[in-house]
Amino acid sequence: MIWNKVRECESVEKRKERQLADLKDLCSRVYGRVPFYKKKFDEAGIKPSDIKTLDDIAKIPFTTKDEMRDTYPYGLLAVDETDIVEIHTSSGTTGTPVVDAYTQADMEMWGEVMARCFGMSGGDKGDVVQNAYGYGMFTGGLGVHYGAHKMGANIIPAASGNTKRQLMLMRDFKSTILTCTPSYALCMYEEAKEMGIDFKDLHLKSGIFGAEPWSDNMRQEIQEKLHLKAHDIYGLTEIIGPGVSNECENQNGLHVNEDYFYPEIIDPATGKVLPEGEKGELVFTTLSKQGTPVLRYRTRDITWLWHDKCSCGRTLVKMHRLLGRNDDMLIIRGVNVFPSQIENVLMRVEETQPHYQIIVDRGLTHLDEVELQVEVEETFFSDETKELERIKNKLHHELKQELGVSINIKLVEPKSIERSIGKAKRVIDKRTL
Amino acid sequence: MSSCYTDDEIQRLDRDALRALQLIRFKKIVTQALKTEFYKNKLGSVGIKSAADITNIDDIVKIPFTTKEDLRNTYPYGLLAADKADVVRMHASSGTTGKPTVIYQTQSDLDNWTNLTVRSLKATGCTRDDVFQNMMTYGLFTGGIGLHYGAEKLGMFVIPASSGNTKRQFMLMQDFETTVVHATPSYMLHLYSEIETNGFKKKDFTLKKAMIGAEPHSEEIRQKIENYFGIDAYNSYGLSEMNGPSVAFECVHKNGMHLWEDSYILEIVDKNTFLPVEDGTQGELVLTNLIRESTPIIRYRTRDLTKVIPGNCQCGRTARRIDRIFGRTDDMLIINGVNVFPSQIEEVIMKMPEIGNNYRIVVRKKGTLDELIVETEVGPDIITDDTRDLYALKDRIKDELRASITITPHVEFHEPGQLPVQIGKAIRVVDERGELK
Numbered sequence: 034m035i036w037n038k039v040r041e042c043e044s045v046e047k048r049k050e051r052q053l054a055d056l057k058d059l060c061s062r063v064y065g066r067v068p069f070y071k072k073k074f075d076e077a078g079i080k081p082s083d084i085k086t087l088d089d090i091a092k093i094p095f096t097t098k099d100e101m102r103d104t105y106p107y108g109l110l111a112v113d114e115t116d117i118v119e120i121h122t123s124s125g126t127t128g129t130p131v132v133d134a135y136t137q138a139d140m141e142m143w144g145e146v147m148a149r150c151f152g153m154s155g156g157d158k159g160d161v162v163q164n165a166y167g168y169g170m171f172t173g174g175l176g177v178h179y180g181a182h183k184m185g186a187n188i189i190p191a192a193s194g195n196t197k198r199q200l201m202l203m204r205d206f207k208s209t210i211l212t213c214t215p216s217y218a219l220c221m222y223e224e225a226k227e228m229g230i231d232f233k234d235l236h237l238k239s240g241i242f243g244a245e246p247w248s249d250n251m252r253q254e255i256q257e258k259l260h261l262k263a264h265d266i267y268g269l270t271e272i273i274g275p276g277v278s279n280e281c282e283n284q285n286g287l288h289v290n291e292d293y294f295y296p297e298i299i300d301p302a303t304g305k306v307l308p309e310g311e312k313g314e315l316v317f318t319t320l321s322k323q324g325t326p327v328l329r330y331r332t333r334d335i336t337w338l339w340h341d342k343c344s345c346g347r348t349l350v351k352m353h354r355l356l357g358r359n360d361d362m363l364i365i366r367g368v369n370v371f372p373s374q375i376e377n378v379l380m381r382v383e384e385t386q387p388h389y390q391i392i393v394d395r396g397l398t399h400l401d402e403v404e405l406q407v408e409v410e411e412t413f414f415s416d417e418t419k420e421l422e423r424i425k426n427k428l429h430h431e432l433k434q435e436l437g438v439s440i441n442i443k444l445v446e447p448k449s450i451e452r453s454i455g456k457a458k459r460v461i462d463k464r465t466l
Numbered sequence: 467m468s469s470c471y472t473d474d475e476i477q478r479l480d481r482d483a484l485r486a487l488q489l490i491r492f493k494k495i496v497t498q499a500l501k502t503e504f505y506k507n508k509l510g511s512v513g514i515k516s517a518a519d520i521t522n523i524d525d526i527v528k529i530p531f532t533t534k535e536d537l538r539n540t541y542p543y544g545l546l547a548a549d550k551a552d553v554v555r556m557h558a559s560s561g562t563t564g565k566p567t568v569i570y571q572t573q574s575d576l577d578n579w580t581n582l583t584v585r586s587l588k589a590t591g592c593t594r595d596d597v598f599q600n601m602m603t604y605g606l607f608t609g610g611i612g613l614h615y616g617a618e619k620l621g622m623f624v625i626p627a628s629s630g631n632t633k634r635q636f637m638l639m640q641d642f643e644t645t646v647v648h649a650t651p652s653y654m655l656h657l658y659s660e661i662e663t664n665g666f667k668k669k670d671f672t673l674k675k676a677m678i679g680a681e682p683h684s685e686e687i688r689q690k691i692e693n694y695f696g697i698d699a700y701n702s703y704g705l706s707e708m709n710g711p712s713v714a715f716e717c718v719h720k721n722g723m724h725l726w727e728d729s730y731i732l733e734i735v736d737k738n739t740f741l742p743v744e745d746g747t748q749g750e751l752v753l754t755n756l757i758r759e760s761t762p763i764i765r766y767r768t769r770d771l772t773k774v775i776p777g778n779c780q781c782g783r784t785a786r787r788i789d790r791i792f793g794r795t796d797d798m799l800i801i802n803g804v805n806v807f808p809s810q811i812e813e814v815i816m817k818m819p820e821i822g823n824n825y826r827i828v829v830r831k832k833g834t835l836d837e838l839i840v841e842t843e844v845g846p847d848i849i850t851d852d853t854r855d856l857y858a859l860k861d862r863i864k865d866e867l868r869a870s871i872t873i874t875p876h877v878e879f880h881e882p883g884q885l886p887v888q889i890g891k892a893i894r895v896v897d898e899r900g901e902l903k
Binding site: 168 | 611
């Protein structure tokens, strides 16, 4: 189902006209109402009237996560406080949270983009959506909830956790769409196995998985184990929450709801806008958001954008599933390594499980040392050191091929790495800097 | 629900007009209920085959009650009276494993429920200028999402904090200048006791009102909350079988909760004879849903004990008021706002072969919050064996219990014969919380 054919399938030219009109309006709105942005414009020596084409967006300075934190709580508010009907904040585990404030119109827009994501994932009003993202300040739960509601589906607001109960609800109410983090989906599979529930006997047809980066190989595994079609969804609190982009049935890139969220790819080092198809850092501008509009937000996420004739009929630009983040990128002896690359290898090697942790520590030599702890697949786990040694060598070889650098490996027992019901914690940084 | 009255008019209808409206709505609900096998049998047993058989709203007393057991026995779809495709939401109470109590909502059901919440919030003086921090759990439990939708429709500034994470609650209250909170009374007391430990002072907050509900509490508790924070606290009543919150709510006069009689039929029956009692006499509250097409429930025994407060309220609303809940007619425990039946715990424990037949359920206060302890006996071989087995068993019991009752208890093991031998169920429950004060 295409939720909004007019918008999602319109010609690129027509969309660009709308984007430009909205961008101009956005610039004058924030210039007049948000001192933070006025200062940015003034310092860059530009006025809203200098934005005459879409390419002129490159004249506007970036907004960073730190700036969003520094303006906490109300520094980015572009409307009257009484017009705000809901707020969300990022978890703020590392300092001040980032605030997203929504007006009624923003809420409508959020529901709209999430309903589109459901459409892209094969959803329709007859579906039973089991929403196992956390509800509350985290945007994942309520964002998905609003979209499913707008679509007219039956929502089971299960929230995250209590896996036994999740599976019971899934079975008894014949849930057809599951929404949660990909790591929680796999965790459900393990619990189901213990409870004697086979996903073959359930009614799930589609999953919308996000809030953490995952790989194509992990997708294969989820699809095989949960007997559903797994769709990648992308979003972030700084922009709106979930609903920024989502994969259609072709599972080949995420369609960006670019009529609301204008994407750019930049060179993270120079800040220069890169041509379509080149890999770099993703930057977003919220074209029509009222409560807390954001101009050229640097997501730190690495990907690339492209237009193609997608057979689904949508003309919305595509982004590649995330390759990693600028800031969780590890530098191992001078080589850039993203956790997602490691994950890809683990999925490929049949003797290992995609449950892993990367421990970064500073050793006696004061050099950064990286150790990959990874679970061995149950059927391969053995007391024989020879067998474990064989697996270790194989993995070592595969990782070196993929990453171009050697990495220390520690094999651990199946199920010894802590499971997560939300975002999985993959990198443990023990360095005290 | 569509009606020729505005919501303000409905709240001030004279009793005759209100009864007339109730009759019209009740007939609709009966028509709707008759779409289910369950009510075809129940209503048919007293000769009601169509709405035309209802001529007087007082005839409702002829209809047999609907009980929680009925809801469980018809799980999952037995009470669904709407087309499944029109269902947009479901909520479920904890319930025993495999059989929770489930309520469905269509879009119009949700709209009606949301309107009642808007009305309730307005009755306490809330406006769109208020900043509303919702500290009730979001998810299958109706308390969180129910108020969320109403507050948002009213145009309040909603902070969906959900429950727990006390320090963050304080931070949000301070930074967003929260004026209204929604929480259980015990959580309000907990919040107060934690202010200074978390590095805050009372003057950091701009709180004006608290909506308190989901657990019964005394007038003394209300006053404590009010005095501690320097705010007004309003009592609220609801249950998922009747949608959730906003079945009854106090107005600014704080003298009993207006039960929204245009949307629910209110009866109080004697707890032994089940005959209607006069206003002012205590009994069991029985409710009928007048506004829900998807899951109509007629004459539901809430098991809650209360009374109708006689006389009119100064506010001019004509919906009668019920008194705060005095107690229950069954053994249900309310632990930090979550409803728990001892039988649910028993069912889980008895499934485990390692555990003996004797068990005890203890509920006590830890600080201002409730704590649930499940004590069981285990075989001597387990006690003397590797302690790791013991821990694994404990975790398994905790896990199973959480799946059933949604809260995680403490589990204590005893050697056989150490727990007092109990006969009968009630004595197995030791509620050390004492009287509500």
